[in-house]
Amino acid sequence: MTVQEQLRHRAAELLADGTIDLFVGYAASDAPLKAAVHVARTAADAEMLTWNSFCAPNVAALLPKLLRRPDGAGEDWAPQRVGILAKGCVSRSIVGLIKAHQIPREAVHVIGVGCDGVVDRHRAARLFTPAAILDAEPLDGDRMLLRGTDGAERTVDLSEILLGSCLDCQHRNAVLADETIGDPVPETGPGPQEDAATSFAARPIDERWEAFEEEISRCIRCYACREACPNCYCTECFAEETEPHWIGVTTDPSDLMLFHLGRAFHQAGRCVDCGACVAACPMGIDLRLLTHKVNRDVEALFGGEASVSLDIVEPLLQFEMTDDEGFITEP
Amino acid sequence: MSNPYLPYPVRIERITIENDARDLKTFELSFVEPDHAAAFEHVPGQFAELSVLGTGECPIGIASSPTDGDRVSFTVKKTGVVSDELHRAREGRVLGVRGPLGNGFPLERMRSKNLVIVGGGFAFTTLRALIRYVLHDDHRSDFGDVTVVYGARTPGELLYKDELDAWQDRDDLSAHITIDAAADGWEGHVGFVPTVLDEVAPSPKDAILVVCGPPAMVKFTLPVAAQLGFAPADTLLSLEMRMKCGIGKCGRCNIGHKYVCTDGPVFTLEELSALPAEF
Amino acid sequence: MTEKKEGTKPETPMDARIVSKEDLIAALTALAQDHTVIAPVDDRTGAVFAPTQDAAAVRLEYRNTSLSPKAAVFPQIETLLAFQDGVATETLPEPPETVLFGARPCDARALAMLDRVFQRDGIDDPYVAARRDRLTVIALACDEPGPACFCTSVGGAPDDHTGADVLATDLGEALLMRPVTERGEALLAALDGARPAEAGEIEAAQERSAAAAEKIGRVPVPSEPARLLEAFDSEIWAEIAAGCLGCGACTYACPTCHCFDLTDEHKRGTGRRVRSWDTCALPLFTLHASGHNPRPSTDARLRQRVLHKFAYGPETIDEMLCVGCGRCVSVCPSGIDLRRILARLDGCIAGGGPG
Numbered sequence: 001m002t003v004q005e006q007l008r009h010r011a012a013e014l015l016a017d018g019t020i021d022l023f024v025g026y027a028a029s030d031a032p033l034k035a036a037v038h039v040a041r042t043a044a045d046a047e048m049l050t051w052n053s054f055c056a057p058n059v060a061a062l063l064p065k066l067l068r069r070p071d072g073a074g075e076d077w078a079p080q081r082v083g084i085l086a087k088g089c090v091s092r093s094i095v096g097l098i099k100a101h102q103i104p105r106e107a108v109h110v111i112g113v114g115c116d117g118v119v120d121r122h123r124a125a126r127l128f129t130p131a132a133i134l135d136a137e138p139l140d141g142d143r144m145l146l147r148g149t150d151g152a153e154r155t156v157d158l159s160e161i162l163l164g165s166c167l168d169c170q171h172r173n174a175v176l177a178d179e180t181i182g183d184p185v186p187e188t189g190p191g192p193q194e195d196a197a198t199s200f201a202a203r204p205i206d207e208r209w210e211a212f213e214e215e216i217s218r219c220i221r222c223y224a225c226r227e228a229c230p231n232c233y234c235t236e237c238f239a240e241e242t243e244p245h246w247i248g249v250t251t252d253p254s255d256l257m258l259f260h261l262g263r264a265f266h267q268a269g270r271c272v273d274c275g276a277c278v279a280a281c282p283m284g285i286d287l288r289l290l291t292h293k294v295n296r297d298v299e300a301l302f303g304g305e306a307s308v309s310l311d312i313v314e315p316l317l318q319f320e321m322t323d324d325e326g327f328i329t330e331p
Numbered sequence: 332m333s334n335p336y337l338p339y340p341v342r343i344e345r346i347t348i349e350n351d352a353r354d355l356k357t358f359e360l361s362f363v364e365p366d367h368a369a370a371f372e373h374v375p376g377q378f379a380e381l382s383v384l385g386t387g388e389c390p391i392g393i394a395s396s397p398t399d400g401d402r403v404s405f406t407v408k409k410t411g412v413v414s415d416e417l418h419r420a421r422e423g424r425v426l427g428v429r430g431p432l433g434n435g436f437p438l439e440r441m442r443s444k445n446l447v448i449v450g451g452g453f454a455f456t457t458l459r460a461l462i463r464y465v466l467h468d469d470h471r472s473d474f475g476d477v478t479v480v481y482g483a484r485t486p487g488e489l490l491y492k493d494e495l496d497a498w499q500d501r502d503d504l505s506a507h508i509t510i511d512a513a514a515d516g517w518e519g520h521v522g523f524v525p526t527v528l529d530e531v532a533p534s535p536k537d538a539i540l541v542v543c544g545p546p547a548m549v550k551f552t553l554p555v556a557a558q559l560g561f562a563p564a565d566t567l568l569s570l571e572m573r574m575k576c577g578i579g580k581c582g583r584c585n586i587g588h589k590y591v592c593t594d595g596p597v598f599t600l601e602e603l604s605a606l607p608a609e610f
Numbered sequence: 611m612t613e614k615k616e617g618t619k620p621e622t623p624m625d626a627r628i629v630s631k632e633d634l635i636a637a638l639t640a641l642a643q644d645h646t647v648i649a650p651v652d653d654r655t656g657a658v659f660a661p662t663q664d665a666a667a668v669r670l671e672y673r674n675t676s677l678s679p680k681a682a683v684f685p686q687i688e689t690l691l692a693f694q695d696g697v698a699t700e701t702l703p704e705p706p707e708t709v710l711f712g713a714r715p716c717d718a719r720a721l722a723m724l725d726r727v728f729q730r731d732g733i734d735d736p737y738v739a740a741r742r743d744r745l746t747v748i749a750l751a752c753d754e755p756g757p758a759c760f761c762t763s764v765g766g767a768p769d770d771h772t773g774a775d776v777l778a779t780d781l782g783e784a785l786l787m788r789p790v791t792e793r794g795e796a797l798l799a800a801l802d803g804a805r806p807a808e809a810g811e812i813e814a815a816q817e818r819s820a821a822a823a824e825k826i827g828r829v830p831v832p833s834e835p836a837r838l839l840e841a842f843d844s845e846i847w848a849e850i851a852a853g854c855l856g857c858g859a860c861t862y863a864c865p866t867c868h869c870f871d872l873t874d875e876h877k878r879g880t881g882r883r884v885r886s887w888d889t890c891a892l893p894l895f896t897l898h899a900s901g902h903n904p905r906p907s908t909d910a911r912l913r914q915r916v917l918h919k920f921a922y923g924p925e926t927i928d929e930m931l932c933v934g935c936g937r938c939v940s941v942c943p944s945g946i947d948l949r950r951i952l953a954r955l956d957g958c959i960a961g962g963g964p965g
Contacts, residue, residue, distance in 0.1 A: 029945035032757055036945025037853030057943055061855065065908075122655060130650070130657045130672035134757050149673050149754050220677070220686060220862050223892070227857035228943050240894055242412045249873050249886045250687040280943035282676050282859045284654045334736050336690045336872075336883075337700045384693045385876025410899040425696045546902070572904070573896050575872045578733045581888070582869035582918070583895055586904075587839070588925035593731060607842045609914075610904045 003113060003182035004051050007085060010111060010181065012046040014083050020109050023083035024062050026055040032135045033121045037062070051085065052138065053158060056118040058276035059084060060093035060230040067103045079107040087115035089165070089274035091174035093230035096270055096307035099314070102233050112174025114185030116142070117158065117166030118275075122284035124161040127154055164288055165275030175308050197292050212257070212290070218283040219256045221249065225287055226263065228280035231270045238262055264290035269298045269316035270306050301327070335578050338382045338427025339367040344402060346422055351487030354409040355453055356418060357394060361402050363425065368401040371431060374438060375461035376569060376597045379430025380577045381405055381417070389413040390574040390592070393431060394456040396463035398470075403428070406456040406490060432577045433596050436461055436541065436567065445475035447533045447561075449552055451482050451524045451544030455490055457569055458543050462504070463494075471503055478533045482509040482524040482548075486517050507531050525551040528559075535560035543569045553600065563600035570596045570610060586610045625795070626788040626807040631670075633803030634785055638665035640802075641709055648682055649711040650675055659710070668712060670780055673756035674935060678865030679713050683741045684724060686862075686887045690737060690872070693881035701882075703740045709797075711748045715770040715777070716761045716933035718749040720865030722773030726927040727868050737885070746793050749774035753818045755826045758936025760949055763829040766933050769819035779815035786815040829949045830956035831920070835930065838921040841958045842913070850951050851912040853944040858889030860938035860946075861915070866923075866931045869895075890914050916951060 001009065011023040027038035027048040035054040039062070040046045067079040086094060091112055097103045124146060125133055131150035139145055142158045159167070172185040200208065223239075226232045238246050239259050247262070248255040264287075273295060277287045299305060301324050302315030341360040349355040362368040373379075373393055380388040389411070395404035409418045420426070436457075446465065450458040458481070465474050479498070483489045489508065498506040509520035509527045520527050524544065540561045542552050549568065556566055572584035572591040579593035587606035589595065629637070641647050642663050649668040650657040657672035659679040691698045713721075725742060728735035752759075752768035761767060771777040775794030779786045786807055789795035798804055832838055841847075861867040871888035875881050888895060891911055897903045905911050923931030932948075939947050 027945075030758075030947055030949065031939055031942075031945060034945050036947070039849075039852035057853075057945075062853070125656055126654055128656075129652060129654075130669040132656060132673040132756050149756060150671060220887075222858040222862045222889070224855070224857035224859040224943050227855035240892075245412075248875055248884070249871060250884055252687070276943075280855075280857065280859070282655070282863055282941040334700050334702070335733055336735075336737075338691075338698055340697065382698070383874075384696060384698055385874050385881035387874045388872065414899075427698055571898070573898055575870070575888075579731060580728060580733070580735060580868070581871070582890070583888070585914075585918070585922065587917075588922035593733075607839065607917075609910065 004049070006181040007051050007111065007113070008046050008049050010179070011040055011049055011083060012043045014109060015040065015046060016043065019081065020083035021080040022066075023049070023085075024059045024066075025049045025085035026051065026057070026059070032133045033119050033124055049085070051113060053117065053119050053144075053162075054136075055087070056120075056163065056276065056279040057228060058090050058093055058230055058274045060086070060090045060097060061228055061232075061276065063094070063097055063108065063230070064102045064233040067107050079104060081107055081109060083109040083111065086110045086112050086174045086177065088169065088171035088173055088175065089115075089272050091176045092171060092272040092307040093274065095176050095310055096272065097230060097233070098310060099307070099317075100233075100270075105310070110174065110177045110179075112177030112180040113182050114173045114180075115166075115169075116172070116185055117162040117169065118279070119144070119158070119161050120163040120275075120279065123163075124156075127156065127161075128152065163275040163278060164286070165273045165278065165292075168273065168292075171272075171308065176310065197288075197296070200289070201293060201296075213253060215285055215289060216256045216260050217253065218285050219251065219260065220283060221251060221256070221259070222282060224280040224282060225277035225285075228276040229267075230274075230276075231267055232263070238266075260287070260290060264294050267291055268294045269302070269314045271295055272307050335429070336576070338380070338388075338429045339371065340364065340425050341403070341428045343420060343422050343424050343426065346420075349406060349490045349492075351485070354418070355406060355488075355490065356409075357404055357406045357490075358417070358420075358426075359395075359402050359404045360426065360428065365401075371403065371428070373397055373403070373431035374435030375464045376436035376457050377431040377433045378457070378577075378596060379403075379405070379428050379432055380574070381407070381413070382427030382429065383413050383416045383420070384427055386416045387413040388427075388429070388575075389417075390432070390577055392457035392460070392569070392596075394460055396460050396467065398464055398467040406453065408453050429577060432592055434594065436597055438464075441539050442473045443475065443537075445477070445534070445536075445538040447478045447480075447538055447540045449480045449524060449528055449540065449542045449544070449556075451548040452484075452488070453490060454543045454545060454569070454571075455481055458541065459491055459494070461541065462498075466501070466504065475537065476533075477504040478531065479504060479506045480509070480524055480528050480531060481506070482511070482520075482522075482527065484511045486510055486514055505531075523551070524548050525555045528552060529555045532559060535562070535565070539565050539567065541567045541569075563604060566600040567597055568600060568603065570598060572596075572610065626786055626812055627798050627801070627804040628781075628784050628807045628811055629787055629801060629804045630784045633801070635665040635668070637801050637803070638662075638668060638709075638711060644707070646706050646708040647711060648679065648708060659713075670712065670750065673754070674714050674717075674759075674937065676937065676941060677863055678717050678720065678935065678937065679710055680717075680720060680724060680865050680868075682708065682710050682745060683721060683738050684728075684868065685741075688737060688885045689882045690885050691883040693874075693876060693883070695879050698883070700736075702736055705741050705744045707744050707746070708741070709746045709748065712750045712778075713747060713774075714752055714935070715749050715768060715772075715774070716759075716766055716935040717865050718747050718773035719766055719770055720773070720933045720935075721747060723866050723923075723927060723929060723931060723933070724868055725773075726929070730927065746776075746797055747774045748776040748778055748787070748794075748797075751777060751779040751815070751819050751822075753780065753822050755822060756936055756940075758939035758947075758949070759826050759934060760829045760936060761934035762823055762826045763831050764930055764932050764934040767819065768822040768826070769816070779818060781811065781814055781818075786811055788812075827949070829934075829952050831930070831952055832956065832959065835921045835924040837959050838917060838955060841955055842917075844958060846954060846958050847909040847913045850946070850954060851907075851909045854891075854908045854912050854946055855944055856891050856893070856908045856911065857943065858887075858891050859941045859943065861889040861891060862887055863937040863941045865933060865935055865937070866919070890918070912946075916948070916955075920952075
């Protein structure tokens, strides 16, 4: 059986024997290079589950809402049991959500799967600009055939169009799983994006600020990045609070920068670099410019990576008297 | 046509604290520009967007009758950012008013009818505007019998206490004021509004029923009204929704294809039954 | 009710013009001297509408942009009022004469719909009107649909001229440009290098558009929008919205979405009231101060979006508020597809009621 067939089979079995009430994964969509988020409740639904390099969303983002205790729920309320397909980053998000007490461990049945990376639609689109991509066909040898609306056809190596976070990924296999399907994927070390991030960090601060300002000026405050992120589970986001009114609603540079800086810092110590925010952004903003740097800073200052184990307490959720305080500047 | 987003400047002339909890205040406002007063011709049941410049706007029912002269009154509960700021304001401060907005009560079809006016809590404000209008010398003879049922949790929570007392002394309306539970010194009705309505049992014949109150009160009042024989087409409700523009453009206050700010806030029960139950 | 639009009727040869691409570039560059010219230019997402000084940067080969050009009349952020020491003054825009070049027919049609939203029931929005009055729209007919296009299912066409002042068709070496309004005619009359089109050229343009129309996928759209309300309480919405994240990407990309927020800002004596795009996708959109929310779930909010477009639009502006541009499909991070939603609803209603 292919991994996809195993997935459909197992999801259907788990639904049928009552282990789970629903299964969260992906299905084919009619839009090129994009899988749809799919929630299966029946065997027929489970038949639609897919697993391929178009599966970019982090489906763990659905879990807090699916498992949240409703207001006024009685003593006997119990969350439904949710099955979920977890590539490495998704499983890390699940670990993070469990540790943050957003979802109970026992309510989730994780099917782990190894992942070679997912496609960045914007990166692929750039190969055809100004025409659009009409469809995409996976080929052997990790290649993809892309067809454009201008009639052009291009065969690309997958690595040319993967999300930046996938190129850097060091957790391709699930770190938490009740079962796995498919063979483990070899873990790789820091990828080319790591170099790009390091060299960016080495540039003079003025240049970095200008680059950040320009990048973030594309933002339209649609909050797709926020909603796509499993860590953004707050029922009221700081960006929408009126008392106090932290930031304005506009796309003025200060509002944009405060929103993104705020979000990046809220992620500190929690972001698993899944790239779902980048994949979700309709304006193709490289949001990892901030989050990647914040992740590296947390690692350097406090050690450890976010959400790789249920047994480790994240650096920013605890403190030691010996913690580095060098970043606190004199007023 | 003038800019529908530009508020008229208004000055706070008088602030009345309406309740013991001191979170309900009536602001009596005068128009800074005299021709704005003339332009602001409203109908009871309409509302306006009250601006605290720099803080925001909130949609508030107009508590005064068009017969009350050039000033206009709003009774505001301290609930959110704008009302908080409003409650901090003193007499003399200049605010903004956009309006009048909404459809108001359908006075044409209410004329020559008996009116049964049922309200609860601080939703009573536009009903008070209606009652003041109806009781005015120029209009009283246009309408039939007027029955009012108005309730609050405690005597201290009743709005417009002086007027309520004055209404008891009139013989051209029948006012039934009630509180939820017995209290020292209270000699009026005791009981929830729906219960009192049931006791008073006004006749539905040639009558229009107006109901305005918190969702729970409305929910229990409507079956009583139905049992008394009031037809859905003769039952008027005034709805609340989160609003911003108040002029049917920003898209948020809709129930089905109707906008509460322009097609409402007054709807008949018959109209509402034809709309999706999303309010 | 929406009337299905046929391709535009042929203008008489003397009205339509032929303009070579070189002359077009020269003309747009000249216009940019005393007009703002908004046109599609390269962007990492494909193409984007932007004010352009250099007409050589204009892209005719794009399918459609990720954001619609609605910002030309309805910008994302607009200051409506300025506050100074307790006094509010209106800050009506005084836009320069503006030419929107290269908008697809779906986007031009959307502008016409926005006109009807913002100027209706006797209440006119002066901010949108000020921009619209100074705007000349040169629409560009489509010869190749995008991956998610479905304009022909919602009363549009690859060469529909609703909302446009001029309709241009790319014939390869040159553009056929047909005036639709007096404003369009005035622009063409002043265009250096424009010559009258021949009947054959007009036919060629029509053939291209007809061929494009053939390629556009059909989507079942209810002919009686009120019937969609039969499915209001159906469980189908929970199914459709299962993957919906509740972000605002679809609404911001959409050319007919017009919902907005009003926010005040202030700092020591000065301030402003700002209008900004808002989205029914967020719970805050309808949240009462009491905490009650008439649309408390993503199911209810996605339902609102679909019904606003297809059931309420016909009541408020006599037309479905959708032009079939497909942006919502392209932009959705969860792969939710409006075409599939409409097909599901069609099945649900046809099957005799909520399913």
